[in-house]
Every structure is written in structure tokens, then in C-alpha cells.
Amino acid sequence: xxxxxxxxxxxxxxxxxxxxxxxxxxxxxxxxxxxxxxxxxxxxxxxxxxxxxxxxxxxxxxxxxxxxxxxxxxxxxxxxxxxxxxxxxxxxxxxxxxxxxxxxxxxxxxxxxxxxxxxxxxxxxxxxxxxxxxxxxxxxxxxxxxxxxxxxxxxxxxxxxxxxxxxxxxxxxxxxxxxxxxxxxxxxxxxxxxxxxxxxxxxxxxxxxxxxxxxxxxxxxxxxxxxxxxxxxxxxxxxxxxxxxxxxxxxxxxxxxxxxxxxxx
Amino acid sequence: xxxxxxxxxxxxxxxxxxxxxxxxxxxxxxxxxxxxxxxxxxxxxxxxxxxxxxxxxxxxxxxxxxxxxxxxxxxxxxxxxxxxxxxxxxxxxxxxxxxxxxxxxxxxxxxxxxxxxxxxxxxxxxxxxxxxxxxxxxxxxxxxxxxxxxxxxxxxxxxxxxxxxxxxxxxxxxxxxxxxxxxxxxxxxxxxxxxxxxxxxxxxxxxxxxxxxxxxxxxxxxxxxxxxxxxxxxxxxxxxxxxxxxxxxxxxxxxxxxxxxxxxxxxxxxxxxxxxxxxxxxxxxxxxxxxxxxxxx
Amino acid sequence: xxxxxxxxxxxxxxxxxxxxxxxxxxxxxxxxxxxxxxxxxxxxxxxxxxxxxxxxxxxxxxxxxxxxxxxxxxxxxxxxxxxxxxxxxxxxxxxxxxxxxxxxxxxxxxxxxxxxxxxxxxxxxxxxxxxxxxxxxxxxxxxxxxxxxxxxxxxxxxxxxxxxxxxxxxxxxxxxxxxxxxxxxxxxxxxxxxxxxxxxxxxxxxxxxxxxxxxxxxxxxxxxxxxxxxxxxxxxxxxxxxxxxxxxxxxxxxxxxxxxxxxxxxxxxxxxxxxxxxxxxxxxxxxxxxxxxxxxxxxxxxxxxxxxxxxxxxxxxxxxxxxxxxxxxxxxxxxxxxxxxxxxxxxxxxxxxxxxxxxxxxxxxxxxxxxxxxxxxxx
Numbered sequence: 052x053x054x055x056x057x058x059x060x061x062x063x064x065x066x067x068x069x070x071x072x073x074x075x076x077x078x079x080x081x082x083x084x085x086x087x088x089x090x091x092x093x094x095x096x097x098x099x100x101x102x103x104x105x106x107x108x109x110x111x112x113x114x115x116x117x118x119x120x121x122x123x124x125x126x127x128x129x130x131x132x133x134x135x136x137x138x139x140x141x142x143x144x145x146x147x148x149x150x151x152x153x154x155x156x157x158x159x160x161x162x163x164x165x166x167x168x169x170x171x172x173x174x175x176x177x178x179x180x181x182x183x184x185x186x187x188x189x190x191x192x193x194x195x196x197x198x199x200x201x202x203x204x205x206x207x208x209x210x211x212x213x214x215x216x217x218x219x220x221x222x223x224x225x226x227x228x229x230x231x232x233x234x235x236x237x238x239x240x241x242x243x244x245x246x247x248x249x250x251x252x253x254x255x256x257x258x259x260x261x262x263x264x265x266x267x268x269x270x271x272x273x274x275x276x277x278x279x280x281x282x283x284x285x286x287x288x289x290x291x292x293x294x295x296x297x298x299x300x301x302x303x304x305x306x307x308x309x310x311x312x313x314x315x316x
Numbered sequence: 317x318x319x320x321x322x323x324x325x326x327x328x329x330x331x332x333x334x335x336x337x338x339x340x341x342x343x344x345x346x347x348x349x350x351x352x353x354x355x356x357x358x359x360x361x362x363x364x365x366x367x368x369x370x371x372x373x374x375x376x377x378x379x380x381x382x383x384x385x386x387x388x389x390x391x392x393x394x395x396x397x398x399x400x401x402x403x404x405x406x407x408x409x410x411x412x413x414x415x416x417x418x419x420x421x422x423x424x425x426x427x428x429x430x431x432x433x434x435x436x437x438x439x440x441x442x443x444x445x446x447x448x449x450x451x452x453x454x455x456x457x458x459x460x461x462x463x464x465x466x467x468x469x470x471x472x473x474x475x476x477x478x479x480x481x482x483x484x485x486x487x488x489x490x491x492x493x494x495x496x497x498x499x500x501x502x503x504x505x506x507x508x509x510x511x512x513x514x515x516x517x518x519x520x521x522x523x524x525x526x527x528x529x530x531x532x533x534x535x536x537x538x539x540x541x542x543x544x545x546x547x548x549x550x551x552x553x554x555x556x557x558x559x560x561x562x563x564x565x566x567x568x569x570x571x572x573x574x575x576x577x578x579x580x581x582x583x584x585x586x587x588x589x590x591x592x593x594x595x596x597x598x599x600x601x602x603x604x605x606x607x608x609x610x611x612x613x
Numbered sequence: 614x615x616x617x618x619x620x621x622x623x624x625x626x627x628x629x630x631x632x633x634x635x636x637x638x639x640x641x642x643x644x645x646x647x648x649x650x651x652x653x654x655x656x657x658x659x660x661x662x663x664x665x666x667x668x669x670x671x672x673x674x675x676x677x678x679x680x681x682x683x684x685x686x687x688x689x690x691x692x693x694x695x696x697x698x699x700x701x702x703x704x705x706x707x708x709x710x711x712x713x714x715x716x717x718x719x720x721x722x723x724x725x726x727x728x729x730x731x732x733x734x735x736x737x738x739x740x741x742x743x744x745x746x747x748x749x750x751x752x753x754x755x756x757x758x759x760x761x762x763x764x765x766x767x768x769x770x771x772x773x774x775x776x777x778x779x780x781x782x783x784x785x786x787x788x789x790x791x792x793x794x795x796x797x798x799x800x801x802x803x804x805x806x807x808x809x810x811x812x813x814x815x816x817x818x819x820x821x822x823x824x825x826x827x828x829x830x831x832x833x834x835x836x837x838x839x840x841x842x843x844x845x846x847x848x849x850x851x852x853x854x855x856x857x858x859x860x861x862x863x864x865x866x867x868x869x870x871x872x873x874x875x876x877x878x879x880x881x882x883x884x885x886x887x888x889x890x891x892x893x894x895x896x897x898x899x900x901x902x903x904x905x906x907x908x909x910x911x912x913x914x915x916x917x918x919x920x921x922x923x924x925x926x927x928x929x930x931x932x933x934x935x936x937x938x939x940x941x942x943x944x945x946x947x948x949x950x951x952x953x954x955x956x957x958x959x960x961x962x963x964x965x966x967x968x969x970x971x972x973x974x975x976x977x978x979x980x981x982x983x984x985x986x987x988x989x990x991x992x
Binding site for chain 2: 064065072074075077082094135136138139141145148158162164165166167169172174175191192252258263271276283287288291292294298299306
Binding site: 213215216218219220221222223224225226229233234237238 | 671672673692693694698699700702704706707708709710719720723724765766769
């Protein structure tokens with residue numbers, strides 16, 4: 052009995068963690084389970100098991116159109132946000148310059164501003180300049196709020212870089228360009244990759260800002276929101292689950308590759 | 317002395333100072349321009365719209381510096397504003413309570429699974445948060461198992477429901493922002509040198525005291541970052557209130573959305589947005605000043 | 614493509630080299646010539662400017678004024694990748710994302726050398742780590758990383774190899790082994806080595822010539838024996854080994870020796886070993902040169918009476934005594950335990966003596982303790 056209680060108190064936190072993870076994944080598991088539901092109207096009650104939804108993920112009207120838009124926007128926004136953000140991160144992490152604190156505040160503000168404020172004000176500006184909300188306004192908006200997150204992520208990675216590695220490279224006959232190409236960039240790359248993944252997730256998952264600035268264009272989160280009132284088709288569950296699984300596999304694979312590269316056994 | 321001067325003037329292989337000094341500005345320029353145009357300018361326009369009034373035609377507005385807009389906004393939406401901060405505060409508190417042991421477990425008790433577990437914390441993030449919120453709506457809803465179970469055990473009656481309650485909204489908010497709380501907590505816990513905890517034990521502190529007096533203070537930067545990253549978006553959220561709540565649980569986000577997209581009262585909506593933004597900023601400043609973080613970014 | 618490697622060679626000359634960090638003068642008007650092919654040590658306590666000097670030679674730090682020459686080539690403001698100089702860094706700075714092979718090959722590839730493979734293999738053989746060429750730096754031990762850092766630098770056959778306290782992170786036994794190996798490699802390869810360290814034993818073991826630095830300036834330069842036997846400043850006398858420095862004044866001359874008055878006793882100081890500029894002098898004698906015997910014994914040479922033992926420590930090889938003199942100063946004496954006579958005890962009254970040729974004299978206006986706090990081995 053004493054043994055049991057000692058084991059219990061030592062592993063209390065592990066048990067808690069297990070429960071915590073279960074709680075985190077509950078909606079995911081639910082979503083995944085109901086993607087196999089053979090429902091026709093609303094996906095609320097379990098009717099029966101079927102593969103149909105997975106075999107025909109675009110069955111519900113407009114769902115694949117929405118998904119396609121989200122993916123296109125995601126890729127475009129990620130590309131530009133990562134590019135602009137990485138440039139800024141290098142400037143801030145590597146050089147001394149005047150106006151540092153102002154730039155810091157400028158980067159911090161989008162992260163501290165409620166999405167609704169950013170979305171609404173951006174819409175107002177677009178309209179006042181005569182641009183109707185649509186595909187490109189969404190991309191522009193996404194790039195805007197992703198930059199800050201990219202800067203923070205990449206800057207952290209740059210800060211952890213030992214400056215003596217670059218000095219060693221120059222000592223070994225690599226000029227500035229080669230040092231950057233062969234030493235700095237490879238070592239910062241994991242941070243840039245993480246930032247890109249973060250930016251893509253933020254863009255793909257965004258609803259509020261998108262909602263204000265999309266006009267007629269449908270994105271996946273918008274589709275879910277609108278359908279939730281009427282009844283969410285199981286195809287949405289299929290797409291959501293597959294995005295989850297794909298992303299999970301990519302990240303875990305990236306981890307695995309990263310470990311092998313560093314030579315950790 | 318003079319020969320030394322002669323020496324230095326001969327060595328003109330010094331790198332161009334101008335070229336080197338301008339580089340950071342070139343690197344910053346694209347990002348800053350983007351943020352200025354698509355963040356600062358809209359906010360500026362927001363500020364100026366908030367004091368405008370309806371013009372002659374529908375949808376036209378005139379700048380009249382009507383500061384009474386703000387008074388109107390507060391009087392009409394005071395309840396929602398307060399409610400938003402209440403919910404955000406509760407959600408942040410719950411998120412902290414739930415996340416801290418989780419982050420602690422991953423930082424100290426996970427051995428070689430540490431990186432995998434980290435990924436698993438972020439993983440739910442990969443599934444659209446709308447889908448997750450809708451899932452909660454269904455899990456907690458009439459057809460869900462939770463209600464059936466609670467009714468079975470007679471904790472809840474046949475008339476009671478979980479969705480369309482403040483409870484559901486707060487629960488949804490808490491859940492949605494868990495990774496934002498857990499990751500910064502994990503990051504600062506992970507940085508704690510485990511030898512400090514050992515030293516504390518060596519100096520006669522038991523596990524609980526060590527936790528309270530050593531671990532918690534050292535993890536404070538993570539707590540600050542996590543609470544900020546949770547509270548700020550939670551206060552402005554309206555999805556959870558929409559999907560999981562009822563008309564009585566409307567948050568300020570709902571009100572602003574309605575003003576913009578349904579009622580189309582731009583100055584009123586702008587005024588409300590500004591109030592929300594400023595109150596959040598004030599709270600953040602106060603909090604950061606007390607908790608003390610040097611660089612927020 | 615950059616190739617500066619074999620272009621310049623010759624002595625390393627530093628002329629009026631100065632480096633200021635704001636108000637702080639790290640390197641103060643340094644003048645130094647390091648002969649080609651020698652093993653040279655820059656020795657000094659932390660903060661004395663030795664690392665800054667090294668970094669200026671490597672090109673990683675820009676001098677405030679002065680110049681640096683290799684042979685006749687002025688490299689003062691050349692970029693590091695244009696200098697025929699390679700550095701072994703204190704923390705090794707091996708590239709974590711490259712294999713050991715690629716680390717060693719790095720400099721060769723940047724220079725566009727043709728037979729990379731042969732050269733890399735030769736360098737790895739020199740440090741006896743060929744079998745590790747496929748591994749990553751994180752998989753190597755500290756000592757192995759240090760040797761790879763050395764191989765990576767040497768493979769480029771620079772005119773000058775700079776070592777920035779490379780043995781600091783190693784444990785004692787490994788450090789001793791590496792000292793011998795580094796010395797051997799230097800003689801094998803014939804490159805000029807400039808070794809920066811704060812460990813005086815290490816400097817004396819490895820270097821042909823040592824420059825002792827303090828507060829940005831060179832206190833004294835010479836062979837290890839030179840510096841040890843005939844120090845010119847109190848700092849050098851205290852930093853290398855230990856010294857007894859006694860205040861006195863020169864009152865007379867006799868042949869090629871000065872006569873110094875030490876609180877009443879007259880002691881001989883050979884004139885070539887006197888570095889004082891006037892009659893005020895710090896008389897110096899190393900503790901191991903002093904003979905000690907109970908009072909009343911007859912002794913010759915420079916004799917000091919009146920001491921009383923205040924502490925005696927038996928250290929196995931030797932016994933170390935602290936002797937309190939009538940004027941209040943405590944002198945150190947190291948007696949080798951080689952003649953079976955029982956050691957003296959605390960409280961014993963003693964007489965001390967030493968051969969006059971071991972005496973040295975320093976300028977009397979210096980701080981007699983300079984360099985002794987900085988030396989962790991001295992009491």
C-alpha cells in the first residue's frame with residue numbers, strides 16, 4: 052500500500068500530464084472520429100461508419116474551393132512574411148543601429164492588438180482607397196500579422212548563435228558572403244523553418260482578420276464558421292484531420308532529420 | 317607621435333564605414349514599410365474615424381471630432397466590455413493553472429521524449445481552431461456524451477445544458493489559447509538550471525518549498541509572456557462567444573463585428589475598437605511594469 | 614576565391630599597437646618582434662590585453678592605432694580571410710553542422726586547394742584522429758575537439774598560428790599531455806606559434822620566448838630561464854613563480870657588485886642583475902635559493918640573521934617555511950627534503966643565506982606585491 056502511494060506521489064505530475072494531453076487532443080479525436088460519420092445533413096449524431104467522406108473529400112459544396120484558397124493564401128503569405136521577417140531579424144540580431152526601441156515596439160504592436168481591431172481597420176483602409184476586399188487583401192493582411200512572429204522566432208535563433216563560429220570561418224579564408232552562406236545560414240535555417248511553419252499555421256487558421264478582408268472569397272476557417280450554423284459536413288472533418296496529420300508528420304520528420312544532422316545518437 | 321599619424325593615414329584599406337552602417341536599415345526597410353502601410357496607417361485611420369459622424373449620404377462620414385462617440389460607445393456596450401475582460405481574465409487564469417504542470421512535466425520529467433511532447437503540445441494548433449471549437453460545441457452539446465453522462469449521474473437535470481453558457485465560452489477560450497500559455501512557460505522552465513533546485517534541497521527546503529521559492533520565481537518571465545499572449549487575443553475574441561454562448565454572453569468582439577458588418581456604424585465601431593485596444597494596452601503596461609520584462613519582443 | 618596563405622611569411626612585427634575600448638586602454642603602444650618559426654607565448658593575468666593583441670593579429674579586432682607586419686607585408690587592416698594567419702579558439706569553435714572531415718577541409722576549400730583529401734588526411738594523422746573524420750563535433754570529447762581545432766588550423770600551413778588559451782578547458786593530465794604534443798607539432802611543422810595563456814607553467818614549458826603582459830604593456834620579454842632567473846619588474850618576479858622582495862638602499866660598490874643595506878645587514882647584489890634606477894632598490898631572492906639553518910649555524914654568502922619561523926608546511930618534495938624578520942616582513946623559504954635533516958618547527962630562531970649570484974634588484978618605487986594576487990599559485 053505504501054509502495055503504491057509512493058509511486059503515485061512521484062508520478063503525480065506524469066499522470067496529470069497524461070490527462071492534460073488527453074484534454075488537449077479530445078476535440079481532435081472527436082473531429083477525426085466524426086469524419087467517418089455517414090451523416091447527410093448535420094454531423095451531430097453518429098449515424099454509421101463510412102469511408103465515403105475520405106474517398107470523396109470534396110463532396111460537400113465549396114469545401115475544396117475554400118481549402119484551395121486557404122492553401123494558396125498560406126503559401127503566399129508564408130513566403131513574404133518569412134522573407135521580410137527574416138531580413139528584419141538579422142538586422143535586429145546582428146547590428147547596432149539607432150531607433151532600435153521604436154522598431155521593437157512596431158514589431159510588438161501587431162501581436163498585442165486584438166485581431167478584430169486589425170481586421171476592421173484594415174478593411175476600412177482598403178475601402179477608403181478603393182480596393183475591394185478579396186484574395187489579395189487577405190494575403191496582404193496575413194503577411195502583416197505574421198511578420199512579427201517570424202521576427203521573434205528567427206531572432207531567438209540568431210541570438211543563440213556563437214559569434215565565434217563566424218569569426219572562425221573568416222579566420223579560415225571565408226569572406227563575408229561565404230561565411231554567411233556556409234556557416235550562418237545553415238545554422239539559422241532551423242529557426243527560419245520553424246518561423247515559416249508558424250506563419251503558415253497562423254495564416255491557414257486565421258478567421259477574424261480574414262473575415263473582415265475577404266469579401267466573397269472563401270477560406271477554410273470561414274467555411275467552417277458559416278457551415279457551423281447550418282450543419283458542418285463531415286468532409287470538413289476529413290480536411291481538418293488530414294491537415295493535422297500532415298503537419299504532425301512534417302514536424303516530427305523535421306525533428307528526426309534535425310537530430311540526425313547534429314549527430315545525436 | 318607624428319610617425320604614428322603618418323602610419324594610420326597610409327592604411328586606407330579600412331572598410332567603408334558608410335556601407336557597413338547602412339546595411340541594417342536596408343534589411344529593415346521592406347518589413348517596416350509593410351507594417352507601416354498595413355498596420356500603422358489603418359490604425360491611424362481607425363483613430364480618425366472614431367471621431368467622425370454620419371455625413372449627408374449613406375456610408376459617408378465627416379470628421380467632426382465628436383469625442384462623444386466614445387461616451388456613446390462605453391454607455392451602450394459597457395456590459396460587454398466588462399464581460400470580455402472577465403472572461404479573458406478567467407480564461408487566462410485557468411490556462412495558467414492547467415498549463416503550468418503540463419509545461420513542468422515536459423521540461424523536467426519527460427526524458428528523451430521532450431521534443432516529441434513539445435510537438436504534441438503544439439499539434440492541436442495544426443487542426444483549424446474553428447473545427448476544434450465546433451467540436452467542443454458538439455462534445456458539450458445536447459447530443460454529446462458529456463451531457464448524457466452528467467445527466468446519468470444526476471449532476472445535471474434534463475433541462476440544464478452546457479453549451480450556450482458562460483461556462484462553455486470560458487472553457488472554449490481557455491482551450492483555444494492553451495498552447496500560447498504552455499510554450500512560453502515551457503521555454504522559461506526549461507532554462508532553469510536543475511542544480512539550483514538541487515541546491516535548494518541541500519539547504520533544507522522540501523520539494524514544495526523549492527517549487528514555490530525557486531522554480532516559480534525563476535519561471536516568471538514565461539508566466540508573464542504566457543499570460544500576455546493569452547489575455548490579449550482572448551479579450552478581443554468573438555468566435556467562442558458566438559459558437560458556445562448565447563446573446564447574454566456577447567463579448568465586445570461580437571459588438572464590434574456587428575457594428576462593422578451588420579449595423580455599418582463605422583465611427584461607433586472604430587470608437588469601440590479603440591477603447592478595446594487602449595484598455596488592453598493600459599493593462600499590459602501596468603502588468604509588465606509590475607512583473608518587469610525588459611524586452612517584450 | 615581568396616588566397617592569402619603562402620603569400621606572406623617572415624617575422625611578426627607589432628609597432629606601436631594600441632587598442633582602446635572607449636576609455637579603457639586594452640593594449641598600450643605595444644612593440645614586439647616574434648621571430649619566424651619560434652614558439653612564442655604571451656603570458657599575463659586576465660584583462661592584461663593578451664587576447665586583444667591576438668585578435669588584432671588575427672584580424673578579428675581593429676587596432677585603434679599602430680601596425681602589424683608579417684615579414685614586409687603590412688596586414689594591419691586586412692580582413693581575417695586575407696591574412697596568412699589561423700587561430701585555434703578557446704572554445705574550439707568547430708562548426709557543429711559539418712563533419713570533422715569538412716571542418717578540417719573548410720579553409721582548404723575556401724582557398725580552392727586541389728588535393729583537399731590528401732591534406733585533410735595528413736592533418737588528421739598528425740593529431741591521430743583519422744578514425745573520427747565522419748563524426749560531428751558534438752560527438753567528440755573536449756581533448757579530441759581541441760586537436761581537431763588544431764588540425765583545422767594547421768592544415769592551411771599559415772605563416773602564423775595563433776592559440777587563444779586552447780588548453781584551458783582540459784583537465785590537468787590531458788593538459789600536460791597536450792602541452793608536450795603541441796610543442797612537438799610545432800617543431801615538426803616549423804610554423805610560428807603564438808600562444809596566449811595565463812598559466813605561467815604552461816608558458817615556460819612550451820615557449821622559446823615569453824612576453825609577460827600587464828595592463829596592456831609588455832613587462833618583460835625573454836626566454837623562460839631569462840625571465841625566471843633575472844626578472845626586471847616586481848610584476849614579473851611575482852607572476853612567474855614566487856619571490857621575496859625586500860626594501861633596501863644601495864650604499865656602496867665592491868667590484869662588480871653593489872652593497873645593499875637591508876635594515877642593518879649588508880648584502881651583495883651583482884650589478885648586471887640590478888634593474889633599479891637609483892639607490893632605492895627592492896632586493897629579490899627566490900625562496901628555493903635560500904638555505905635555512907638553526908640560529909648560530911655558520912653560513913656563507915649573503916647571510917640574513919634574526920628570522921623566526923612563523924609557519925612550516927611539509928609538502929613531500931619540499932618543506933615551505935614562512936620566516937618572520939625583525940622588521941615585520943615574512944619571507945618564504947622552500948627547502949628540498951633531500952638530506953634527511955629533520956625539518957625546522959614553528960617558533961625556531963633561524964639564520965638564512967644564499968649565493969649572491971642569485972640576487973636580483975628591482976626599482977625601489979614599485980609595488981612589491983604587483984603580480985602576486987594575479988598569480989593563483991602564490992600565497
